[in-house]
Amino acid sequence: MQAALVVVDSFLSDKKDKDDNDYRNQSNNDSILEKENSKNEDDNNDKGKPVAKLLIVDDDSDIVQVLKRGLQKNSFLVDAFTNPEEALQSFKSNAEAYCLVLSDVRMPRLSGIQLARKVKEASPSVKVILMTSFEIRDSEFSKVFPSTHVDGFVQKPIGIKDLTKKILSVISETRRRKE
Amino acid sequence: MRIESENNESIMKWFDEEVRDGENSIIIYPNLQTFRQIYTKYVKDQLSKEDENNSKRNEPSLPRIMLIATFYETTDSVKHHLSAAGLQNIQSLINNGSLVIVDAFSSYYPNVDGMKKLVASLSDRARKEGRDGVTAIVDMGFFFLFGGDGRATELINYEASLAPKTEGGNVKGFSCYHGGNYDTLKDDQKKELAQRQKKVFEVTESTTTS
Numbered sequence: 001m002q003a004a005l006v007v008v009d010s011f012l013s014d015k016k017d018k019d020d021n022d023y024r025n026q027s028n029n030d031s032i033l034e035k036e037n038s039k040n041e042d043d044n045n046d047k048g049k050p051v052a053k054l055l056i057v058d059d060d061s062d063i064v065q066v067l068k069r070g071l072q073k074n075s076f077l078v079d080a081f082t083n084p085e086e087a088l089q090s091f092k093s094n095a096e097a098y099c100l101v102l103s104d105v106r107m108p109r110l111s112g113i114q115l116a117r118k119v120k121e122a123s124p125s126v127k128v129i130l131m132t133s134f135e136i137r138d139s140e141f142s143k144v145f146p147s148t149h150v151d152g153f154v155q156k157p158i159g160i161k162d163l164t165k166k167i168l169s170v171i172s173e174t175r176r177r178k179e
Numbered sequence: 180m181r182i183e184s185e186n187n188e189s190i191m192k193w194f195d196e197e198v199r200d201g202e203n204s205i206i207i208y209p210n211l212q213t214f215r216q217i218y219t220k221y222v223k224d225q226l227s228k229e230d231e232n233n234s235k236r237n238e239p240s241l242p243r244i245m246l247i248a249t250f251y252e253t254t255d256s257v258k259h260h261l262s263a264a265g266l267q268n269i270q271s272l273i274n275n276g277s278l279v280i281v282d283a284f285s286s287y288y289p290n291v292d293g294m295k296k297l298v299a300s301l302s303d304r305a306r307k308e309g310r311d312g313v314t315a316i317v318d319m320g321f322f323f324l325f326g327g328d329g330r331a332t333e334l335i336n337y338e339a340s341l342a343p344k345t346e347g348g349n350v351k352g353f354s355c356y357h358g359g360n361y362d363t364l365k366d367d368q369k370k371e372l373a374q375r376q377k378k379v380f381e382v383t384e385s386t387t388t389s
Binding site for chain 1: 211250251253282285320323324326357360362363
């Protein structure tokens with residue numbers, strides 16, 4: 001884990017200062033998470049250098065809370081939303097600040113598939129990982145959703161440790177490609 | 180027709196009296212919690228009604244087949260919520276074919292007619308087993324998964340294909356829309372959805388505070 005963190009940390013170092021400022025200025029419209037965002041922001045700032053800034057979207061507020069806390073403990077900066085439309089709005093207003101979007105697939109208003117498409121349109125370099133509780137495996141995903149480019153896929157429920165590994169591997173892949 | 184989500188009795192009355200066998204209708208629900216309340220209350224009421232009827236008969240009959248096809252929760256989650264609502268015999272209802280719980284995605288993908296085939300097969304089985312019929316509570320979230328006007332057209336065509344059966348129909352169909360999805364449709368698309376005399380029932384969030 002430490003080695004992977006160092007790789008990612010290097011990749012993100014040029015964005016750190018901006019991310020820090022953006023994170024402090026972040027205005028999260030999601031009332032459920034607003035208080036939690038504020039508290040965890042302080043926690044993050046106490047721990048020093050963040051790994052990367054993530055946008056998490058899931059219409060289940062319990063899942064969002066758990067993921068947000070767990071990933072923040074692993075040194076990620078996290079903005080979290082239960083409303084995908086608000087998440088997209090937040091993303092578009094500050095796309096360059098985000099390194100990766102982690103989204104549920106089946107959400108009303110705007111599905112994870114649609115969100116992924118819009119995120120890639122706005123900022124092709126941002127990585128997208130989709131997650132679902134349903135029986136669609138990674139290998140089947142491209143057949144089911146051929147027009148949507150995603151960088152990873154996870155099956156819920158997933159532990160924070162495994163999710164962190166997945167996120168780091170997707171971010172590290174970008175680093176390797178750049179080299 | 181609009182009813183607040185806390186008005187369970189009115190919602191069930193609508194299920195029982197406004198929609199008859201052979202008809203298809205549209206339900207718009209405000210959130211997943213309300214959708215859960217609707218299917219849970221329906222299953223409970225239907226089973227207690229069957230128990231009541233059977234106690235009056237010499238030969239008990241099997242209940243209507245109840246199909247619950249969800250999109251925003253897993254089949255295990257449906258079972259969990261039914262059990263949590265006090266239905267202790269979920270697995271036996273599933274085993275004897277009275278309750279069918281499916282992921283709507285698997286019936287709509289890759290061909291949207293898959294759901295119609297499933298309902299038709301349940302309708303045939305209900306007849307063979309001497310049941311009153313089938314109630315199909317189906318979430319339409321699948322049609323909103325990919326987005327785009329093409330999908331809305333496909334949805335409208337699909338709803339139009341669910342023609343009422345005036346004779347011999349034994350299926351009560353409820354196409355259930357999450358309000359967040361329904362609101363993404365244009366006004367003319369909403370009108371087209373309700374064609375063929377479909378009844379539209381909107382469950383709104385309660386305005387009263389507890």
